[in-house]
Structures are given as structure tokens and as C-alpha cells.
Amino acid sequence: MQARAALRTGLCALTLLLAGCQTVHTTNAGAVGVTRSQSMANFVSEADLRATAVQNYQQTLAGGQKAGKLNDDPALTRRVRAISSRLIAQTAYFRADAPKWPWEVNVMDSPELNAWCMPGGKVMVYSGLVKQLQLTDDELAAVIGHELAHALREHARERISREYGQNLLLTVGMVALGVSGPAAQLGDMLGKVTFSLPHGRTQETEADGMGLELMARAGYDPAAAVNVWRKMARVQQSQQAEFLSTHPSSSTRIAELQALLPKVTPLYEATQRKG
Ligand SMILES: [Zn+2]
Secondary structure (H helix, E strand, C coil), rough: CHHHHHHHHHHHHHHHHHCCCCEECCCCCCCCCCCCCEECCCCHHHHHHHHHHHHHHHHHHHHHHHHHHHCCHHHHHHHHHHHHHHHHHHHHHHHCCCCHHCEEEEECCCCCCCCCCCCCCEEEEEEHHHHHHHCCCCHHHHHHHHHHHHHEEEHHHHHHHHHHCCHHHHHHHHHCCCCCHHHHHHHHHHHHHCCCCCHHHHHHHHHHHHHHHHHHHHCCCCHHHHHHHHHHHHCCCCCCCHHHHHHHCCHHHHHHHHHHHHHHHCCCCHHHCCC
């Protein structure tokens, strides 16, 4: 693993020479203390990525609409949007600009156990996740909070930067062309990091911690996040647990969440006292 980390660092150093990397802090640390600085390739801008996300999201919505699968359960859509709104209202603790992002939240009728949030706040929850795991509002808030955290931390941009770093010929070609990423290529890449490539362990830990804080501040019991992963573990063998392929579970995840509970439970309790 150390060799792989060294290789990554080396590749980023090489990318830096060729195209430029920058070290950024996308979010405030919050009570859970997410402080890692992130390395982003200069030519993968968050603005380009958000524009690409708008296109990809529109395509997903149009496909769902055509198949009659988009928001076909109005009660579920209302529920998912209400929970999301409460979480989004708390994002300012991590990023002052985030509550004003053009957030969109939709539900796809699908047996898939999946949920994701594209850059800039384009959220999709699959009905299978809610129904098969019989998620309570608190548990659903844990899943959505985790997904919002990936977007707040610009994890997609970080992963795409890394992918380009590992494909130096492509990088050199893009830099030579003086483009910030041909739209189609960026679209493919965003699709991959959203739908198929697994998040790294570090990003998962960050999303777990920030998601936990978002839900606690929004008045959802953070202990429910542990239940979600217990339920996930039970369906791990399922062929349709897409969420697990992009969000690899680990035996340490539940322990890490439990260790963070003392930091966020007082935030949750404060919301309960306010009534
Ligand atoms: Zn994740």
C-alpha cells in the first residue's frame, strides 16, 4: 500500500510538472474534524465539472422520465426532498456557499440499492434502497448526508484528477490542446466516478464523518448511521447492492462511526431541546 501511495504522489508530482496541481481545502473541518488538504489537477475545474454534472443529471432524469420511473411515488419523493432540505440547510457549517448551490433531489423507481450526489448538488435516491432496507427517516438522512458530503468535499474532482494523473498520455494531450477537458471525456469520467469506480477509503471516512455531523445538526439521530451499515452488511451478497460497489464497506466503518458519535450527539441533542 505504501508503494501505491508513493506512486500516486509521484504521478501527481509528474502531473504537476505537466499540467499543474493545486492543493486546496474544500471545506471547514466541522466538529468531526475533516482537515485533509486535497490535490486537484488545475485543468479539472469544479466549474467544468458542475456543468458536466448538469448535463449527466439531465440525461439521467430524461431517461427515468421516459421509462416512467422518475418520481413515480410522490410520497417517497416528498419524503426524500424534505429530509434533503433539512440536511442542505446545514451545509453552511462546512461550506458557506453550499446552501445556495442549485441543489436538485429526485427519486428513481428502481430495485437498485443506490444513491449518489453529483458535483454541485445533483442528488438521486433509488427507491430500492429505501424500500428494501426499510430505511427510517434518520437512516435515510444518514445515506443522503453521506452523499452530500462527497459533493461538499469535491471528491469527484479529486478522483478525476487522480485518474488523469494515472493516464499521463491523455493528460499531456489535453494540456497540449490547451483545453480544460473535452466535454465528452469529462462526462465519461464523471459517469465512471458516480456509477462504477469505488470511492477510496479516505473519502469514505470523510463522507461518513461529515454526513454524521450534517444529520445531527439537522435533528436526525446520528446513531442511525450505524444501523444503515448493519443493514447494508446483511445485503452485501445481493447482486443489486450498487451502493456497496461505489461505497465499499469495511469492518472498521461501523467502529469509526461509533467513535465519532460522542462528537456529534450533543449537536443532535441540542436540536431536540429546541423542539
Ligand atoms: Zn461514499
